[in-house]
Amino acid sequence: MNEELKQEYSILEKKYSFPRFEQLDQEFEIRAIEINRSGILIKAVLRVITSKLNLFMNYLEPVISAPPQTLHSLIEMRNISDLDRSRMFEFYKGISILLHENLKIELMQEKDIAAQIKKVLKQWPEIKNKEVEFLEIITNAWKKKEENPTTRTEYSG
Numbered sequence: 001m002n003e004e005l006k007q008e009y010s011i012l013e014k015k016y017s018f019p020r021f022e023q024l025d026q027e028f029e030i031r032a033i034e035i036n037r038s039g040i041l042i043k044a045v046l047r048v049i050t051s052k053l054n055l056f057m058n059y060l061e062p063v064i065s066a067p068p069q070t071l072h073s074l075i076e077m078r079n080i081s082d083l084d085r086s087r088m089f090e091f092y093k094g095i096s097i098l099l100h101e102n103l104k105i106e107l108m109q110e111k112d113i114a115a116q117i118k119k120v121l122k123q124w125p126e127i128k129n130k131e132v133e134f135l136e137i138i139t140n141a142w143k144k145k146e147e148n149p150t151t152r153t154e155y156s157g
Contacts, residue, residue: 005033008041016114019121027124028052042113043106049120050102056131057095063138064089079141084134091130098123 009021009030018024025031028048038044062073064085077085098120105116120127 002031002035004035005031005041008035009045012042012045012114016118018114018117024121027128040110042110042117046102046106046113046117049117050099050106053095053099053102053120053127056127057092057099059131059138060088060092060095060134064092076138076141079144080137084137088134088137091134095127 006021009018009024012018013020021030024045028045030045030048033041033044033048035041038047062068062070063076063080065073066077068074068077080088102116102120105112
């Protein structure tokens with residue numbers, strides 16, 4: 001592990017009461033940050049967090065967007081209830097807000113970036129739990145028996 005990264009992070013940890021390096025690394029894999037290539041560390045941490053939020057959005061987008069663009073999303077949409085899709089959409093909106101806030105805040109001062117990181121970290125357990133819940137729903141959609149979707153036409157206009 002990069003000791004220089006850990007040392008630089010420990011400065012931020014003390015200055016802004018961030019979680020221990022190991023805790024943040026467990027959730028966001030910040031050990032992958034390369035000090036010499038990533039620029040300012042606090043911005044790199046925010047980018048790693050933003051990337052994880054974006055990944056979560058990417059898992060949900062095919063399920064909540066209509067009309068389905070692929071066979072994959074068609075099967076998921078057909079086998080997930082409207083209520084669950086609605087809940088996923090509300091969650092997706094919340095993640096989108098955080099993502100766009102992160103992009104804006106990265107252009108601001110270090111103290112603003114630190115405050116945004118702390119805001120996301122405070123919400124992280126709930127975000128993570130909801131993502132796990134929704135991924136379970138999506139996984140279960142694939143376990144349902146359905147006729148061959150290529151033989152059933154869908155109106156997509």
